[in-house]
Amino acid sequence: MKKLLNPVAHFDERKLLVVGLASVVLNLAIGYFFDLRMVSVLKFAPVATSFDRLVLFTLRAYLVAIAVFYLYGWLINRKTRFLDVVNAVLISTIPGMLVCPFQRIPFFSKTLERMLENPQEAVPSDMTILMLFAVLMLPFVIYQIVLLFNDFKTATHMKAWYHVFLFFVLLLSTAFFTPFIFKL
Amino acid sequence: MKLPIICPSCENILKVSQMKCSRCDTSISGNFDLPVLLRLNTEEQEFILNFFLSSGSIKEMARQADISYPTMRNKMDDLIEKVKKLQPHNPC
Numbered sequence: 242m243k244k245l246l247n248p249v250a251h252f253d254e255r256k257l258l259v260v261g262l263a264s265v266v267l268n269l270a271i272g273y274f275f276d277l278r279m280v281s282v283l284k285f286a287p288v289a290t291s292f293d294r295l296v297l298f299t300l301r302a303y304l305v306a307i308a309v310f311y312l313y314g315w316l317i318n319r320k321t322r323f324l325d326v327v328n329a330v331l332i333s334t335i336p337g338m339l340v341c342p343f344q345r346i347p348f349f350s351k352t353l354e355r356m357l358e359n360p361q362e363a364v365p366s367d368m369t370i371l372m373l374f375a376v377l378m379l380p381f382v383i384y385q386i387v388l389l390f391n392d393f394k395t396a397t398h399m400k401a402w403y404h405v406f407l408f409f410v411l412l413l414s415t416a417f418f419t420p421f422i423f424k425l
Numbered sequence: 426m427k428l429p430i431i432c433p434s435c436e437n438i439l440k441v442s443q444m445k446c447s448r449c450d451t452s453i454s455g456n457f458d459l460p461v462l463l464r465l466n467t468e469e470q471e472f473i474l475n476f477f478l479s480s481g482s483i484k485e486m487a488r489q490a491d492i493s494y495p496t497m498r499n500k501m502d503d504l505i506e507k508v509k510k511l512q513p514h515n516p517c
Contacts, residue, residue, distance in 0.1 A: 249493060249495060250492065250493055250495065250496045251492060251493055251496070252493060253493065254493065254494060320498065320502070322494075322495070325495050395493070395495050395496060395499065396495050398495075398498075398499045398502055
C-alpha cells in the first residue's frame with residue numbers, strides 16, 4: 242500500500258519513467274477517443290479537438306508542471322534530480338486520466354451540460370447526480386494530489402511547513418494558470 | 426558487546442572516563458569525548474559502513490536495500506546533517 246502512495250520512494254526510476262511515458266500515450270488515447278483535453282495536471286475538460294492540438298495541449302500541461310515543480314524542487318534542494326520530478330508529475334496524472342472518461346457517460350454528461358447551460362433551472366435530481374459524480378471523482382483527485390505530494394517530497398526531501406504550503410500554492414496556481422501559458 | 430553511548434538515566438551522550446591496556450593493565454583516566462561516528466546509533470553506524478563497503482555508491486546501497494535512489498539519498502542527507510551537528514565547532 243505504501244508503495245502505491247509513494248512510488249518514487251520505492252521503485253527504480255527507469256521503471257517509473259517507462260510507466261510514466263506509457264501513461265502519456267494512454268492519456269493521448271483517452272483524450273482522442275473520449276474527446277477530453279488535459280488542461281492542467283489536475284484538470285481534464287470535455288472538448289472535442291484535433292489530434293495535433295490534443296498532443297500540444299497535453300504536452301503543455303505536462304511541461305508546465307514539470308518546469309514549475311523542478312524549479313521549485315531545485316530551490317528547496319540543489320540535489321533534486323530532474324528525472325524524479327518528471328516521474329512524480331507523470332505518475333500523479335494516472336488516476337485522473339483513468340477516471341475522466343466517466344465525464345462522457347451520458348447519464349452524467351447530459352446533467353452536467355444542462356446544469357452549465359441553465360443553472361437556475363436545475364432540479365433536485367440533477368443536484369443528486371452532480372453530487373454522485375463528485376463523490377465518484379473525489380477519491381481519484383485526492384489520490385492524484387497525494388501521489389504528487391509524496392513523490393515530490395521524496396524527490397526534494399521537503400520538510401519545512403512553509404515549503405509544503407508553497408507546494409500547494411504552486412499546485413493550485415499551475416492547475417489554474419496552465420491554460421494561459423503559451424496560448425495555443 | 427554493544428558500546429553504550431547514551432546515559433540510561435538522563436539520556437545524555439556518555440563520555441570516556443577511563444581506558445585500560447589489556448596487556449599491562451595500565452589505566453588512563455580523563456574526560457574524553459567519544460568520536461563523532463561512535464556517537465551515532467547502531468543503525469546509523471551500519472549505514473556508514475555499508476556506504477563504505479559499496480564504494481561510496483548510494484545507487485548500489487539503494488539497490489541492495491530495495492528502495493529508490495532518492496529515498497536512500499534522503500537518508501544520507503539526514504545523516505550528514507546529524508554528523509555536522511555532532512562535530513565540534515571549528516575555531517577559525
